[in-house]
Amino acid sequence: xxxxxxxxxxVESKVDQDKxxxxxxxxxxxxxxxxxxxxxxxxxxxxxxxxxxxxxxxLRGTVSLPHGTxxxxxxxxxxxxxxxxxxxxxxxxxxxxxxxIQKVSDGWMDIDxxxxxxxxxxxxxxxxxxxxxxxxxxxxxxGTVTNDLASAVSEVKKGKIAFRVDKFGIxxxxxxxxxxxxxxxxxxxxxxxxxxxxxxxxxxxxIYMRSISVASTMSPGIAVDPKSIKV
Numbered sequence: 001x002x003x004x005x006x007x008x009x010x011v012e013s014k015v016d017q018d019k020x021x022x023x024x025x026x027x028x029x030x031x032x033x034x035x036x037x038x039x040x041x042x043x044x045x046x047x048x049x050x051x052x053x054x055x056x057x058x059l060r061g062t063v064s065l066p067h068g069t070x071x072x073x074x075x076x077x078x079x080x081x082x083x084x085x086x087x088x089x090x091x092x093x094x095x096x097x098x099x100x101i102q103k104v105s106d107g108w109m110d111i112d113x114x115x116x117x118x119x120x121x122x123x124x125x126x127x128x129x130x131x132x133x134x135x136x137x138x139x140x141x142x143g144t145v146t147n148d149l150a151s152a153v154s155e156v157k158k159g160k161i162a163f164r165v166d167k168f169g170i171x172x173x174x175x176x177x178x179x180x181x182x183x184x185x186x187x188x189x190x191x192x193x194x195x196x197x198x199x200x201x202x203x204x205x206x207i208y209m210r211s212i213s214v215a216s217t218m219s220p221g222i223a224v225d226p227k228s229i230k231v
Contacts, residue, residue, distance in 0.1 A: 011035055012220050020225035026214050027185040033219050034178045039070070040217035041174045044189050046196060047211040048169050049204055056201050059171070060164035062142050063195040067184040068159030070177035071112075075156055076100060078116040078124060078138070083149055087115075090153035101127055111136070113162075115144045115152045135164070163192070169210075171196060178216050189214065190229065197231040 011033045021029065027042075034040055050057040076094040077087040078101070087095045094100060094111065097120055104127045114131065116124060116138040124131070124138065131137040138144040142162040146152050163173045175188040193212065200208050209226040 015220045015222055017223075020223050020228075022228040023189060023212075023224050024182065024186050026222045026224045027182040027189065029222055030185070030214050030216050030219065031178050031182060033222075034216045035219065036178075036217055039177045039179050040219070041070070042176050042178060042180070042185055042214060042216050043172060043174050044192055045213045045215070045221070046171045046173075046193065046209065048165060048171065048196065049206050049208045049210050050165060050169050050201060051204075052165050052167055052169055054203065056203055058165060059196070059199055059201070060139075060141055060162070061195065061199060062160055062162050063173075063192050064155060065159040065161060065175060065188040065191055067176060067180060067188055069161060069174060070180060071174075073112040073156050074110060075153055076111045076114045077149060077153065078114065078120050079149065080117065080120060083117055083147075087149045087153060090150040091157050092149070092153045097123065104130055109134070113144065113156050114138050115146070115149065115156070117147055117149065118145055121145060135162070190231075193229050194231040 014033050015029065030042055048059070050059060052058045075092045077092040078097055079087060079095065080097065084095045101123065114136050121138065128137055143152055143155070161173060163171050165171050173192055175192060176185050193209070197209070212224040212226050212229070213221045214224060215221040
């Protein structure tokens with residue numbers, strides 16, 4: 001195991017690994033223990049009492065963060081020519097169909113979110129195996145398959161994010177940057193947790209919010225008391 005640097009030791013000494021912090025205290029502390037020289041992301045990890053192997057418990061959805069993500073999302077819209085102007089006016093970075101299907105097939109991945117109209121989904125089957133594992137395949141459940149391109153693109157640009165529970169029952173999501181105020185980070189994290197609370201499957205038994213932690217890029221994790229978040 002690599003030896004910790006003095007700086008890293010100093011940072012880790014500020015986090016009590018045996019303590020459950022309130023969300024507000026955790027967000028204040030995550031800014032304090034950040035050691036990166038860039039504007040690191042702040043991530044929330046929520047372990048849920050669900051079994052992702054069951055269809056009704058394999059949660060996935062979207063949430064609009066009140067203060068955005070702090071990152072400008074690059075949006076690709078797959079659509080027919082009659083919808084291209086709408087997508088471009090809404091702020092989409094790339095708009096088209098055959099040209100971009102070919103680019104993706106060739107390995108181009110300079111995008112964060114893909115939105116598509118329902119009538120072109122069959123054509124995206126050619127790149128489904130590429131987009132699916134990367135979480136980029138458009139899906140009606142996340143609002144990325146729609147005829148209302150203007151709203152879909154606008155929401156993504158303003159801070160709408162998609163999430164899904166992994167095979168261990170954990171949801172991982174970025175809720176901002178270390179440059180955000182603690183209050184902004186709290187607001188964004190609360191919106192995520194509240195959304196997950198509303199999505200609790202009726203078949204899920206026992207404790208639903210099992211654990212919550214926050215961390216910035218390369219910083220130690222900070223455990224949050226789920227009971228301190230009233231949703």
